[in-house]
Amino acid sequence: MLKVEIDSFSYSERTILTNIYFTLKPGEHLSILGESGCGKSTVLHLIYGLLHLEFGSIFYNGKKLLGPTKTLIPGETFMKLVAQEFNIMPFTTVAENLASHLSGLNQEKDTQRINTLLEVVEMEAFKNTLVKNLSGGQKQRVALAKALANKPEILLLDEPFSNIDTFRKNKLQRKIYNYLKEKQISCITATHESDEALAYSDQILMLKDGSNEMLGTPEFIYNNVKTEYQAGFFGEANILPKKLFCKTKTDETIVVFPHQLNISDKKTKLEVSIIQSYFKGDHYLIESHWNAQTIFFNHRDSLATNNVYFLSFFNKKN
Numbered sequence: 305m306l307k308v309e310i311d312s313f314s315y316s317e318r319t320i321l322t323n324i325y326f327t328l329k330p331g332e333h334l335s336i337l338g339e340s341g342c343g344k345s346t347v348l349h350l351i352y353g354l355l356h357l358e359f360g361s362i363f364y365n366g367k368k369l370l371g372p373t374k375t376l377i378p379g380e381t382f383m384k385l386v387a388q389e390f391n392i393m394p395f396t397t398v399a400e401n402l403a404s405h406l407s408g409l410n411q412e413k414d415t416q417r418i419n420t421l422l423e424v425v426e427m428e429a430f431k432n433t434l435v436k437n438l439s440g441g442q443k444q445r446v447a448l449a450k451a452l453a454n455k456p457e458i459l460l461l462d463e464p465f466s467n468i469d470t471f472r473k474n475k476l477q478r479k480i481y482n483y484l485k486e487k488q489i490s491c492i493t494a495t496h497e498s499d500e501a502l503a504y505s506d507q508i509l510m511l512k513d514g515s516n517e518m519l520g521t522p523e524f525i526y527n528n529v530k531t532e533y534q535a536g537f538f539g540e541a542n543i544l545p546k547k548l549f550c551k552t553k554t555d556e557t558i559v560v561f562p563h564q565l566n567i568s569d570k571k572t573k574l575e576v577s578i579i580q581s582y583f584k585g586d587h588y589l590i591e592s593h594w595n596a597q598t599i600f601f602n603h604r605d606s607l608a609t610n611n612v613y614f615l616s617f618f619n620k621k622n
C-alpha cells in the first residue's frame with residue numbers, strides 16, 4: 305500500500321502543496337484532478353522521488369521512501385513515471401525502445417512481451433518505425449508501453465492521453481486501465497479531464513491551489529460538488545439559490561447541472577429568457593438569462609432567442 309502524507313512542499317520560497325494525504329491499495333487507481341498549475345505533476349514527482357519532501361513522508365508497504373537526497377539515482381525501481389515530456393530514444397525503432405527495458409536474456413519471451421505491450425497501446429503497426437517519425441500521440445503511447453514493460457507495482461501517469469485524439473482515446477483508456485486492473489498495478493493519473501477521472505478511477509483527489517479540495521469515489525465527488533471551482537470540472541454548471549427550488553429561509557446555493565433543469569408547463573421561480581442554443585449531438589445546450597445570471601440547461605431542440613420559459617429542477621445528477 306502507498307501512503308502519501310505531504311504536509312507542505314515549496315519550490316524555493318514559494319509553497320506549492322499543502323496538506324495532501326491519501327492511501328492507495330494494490331491495483332487501485334487514483335486520479336488527481338485539478339486546473340493547470342495547481343501542483344498535480346509536483347505530487348507525482350514527489351511520490352516518484354525526483355523531488356525532496358522535507359515536510360511529510362511517503363511510505364510504500366510500511367517503508368518510508370528516501371527521496372532523491374538519499375539515493376544515487378532518483379526514482380523508485382518499483383514505480384514508473386510517464387512524464388509529460390516522454391523520454392524515448394528518437395533514433396531507434398518502437399520495438400527497440402521497448403526491448404531496451406526488457407532483460408534481453410530470452411529473445412522469444414521479449415518479443416512476445418513487446419507484442420503484448422504494443423497491442424495494449426494499439427501500436428502493432430508501428431513496431432519497426434523509428435520513434436522520430438511518430439506523431440506526438442504515438443510517442444505518448446510508446447512511452448506508456450515502455451513504462452509497462454517491466455511490470456511496475458505503481459504507475460504514475462502525467463496527463464497520459466493529452467496528445468491522443470478523441471477518436472482513439474476512449475478505447476485506449478479502457479484498454480490501459482483494464483490492463484492495469486487485471487495486472488493489479490496501482491496507478492495515479494494527473495489529469496484535468498473529469499470524464500477520464502470519473503470513468504476509470506477508484507478515487508479522485510481534487511486539488512485547488514495545491515491543497516486537497518475533495519477526496520473520494522467518483523460518485524461521491526460528482527454528487528457533492530458545492531462550489532463553482534468544483535463544479536467547473538464537470539461542464540457548464542449553474543450555482544443557484546436553494547430557495548428557488550425548495551422551502552428554505554437561508555441564502556444557501558446549490559450546484560445545478562444543465563441536465564437537471566427542464567422546461568416546465570407550470571409557472572416556477574426560475575423564469576429564463578433564451579440567449580443561444582448550442583448543438584451537442586444528442587441535445588442542445590441552451591444559454592439563457594435569469595436576473596442577469598447566465599443559466600445553462602439541456603433541451604432536445606434548439607430554442608429561439610428571446611423566448612421565455614419556466615424551468616424546474618430535476619434532482620438527479622446522473
Ligand SMILES: Nc1ncnc2c1ncn2[C@@H]1O[C@H](COP(=O)(O)OP(=O)(O)OP(=O)(O)O)[C@@H](O)[C@H]1O
Pocket residue numbers: 315320338339340341342343344345346347494496
Ligand atoms: N522546478 C520548478 N521550480 C519552480 N516552480 C515550479 C517548478 N516546477 C513547477 N513549478 C510551479 O509549481 C506550480 C505547480 O506546477 P505543476 O507542474 O505541479 O502543476 P500541474 O497541476 O501539473 O500543471 P499542468 O496541468 O499545467 O501540468 C506551478 O505554479 C509551476 O509554475
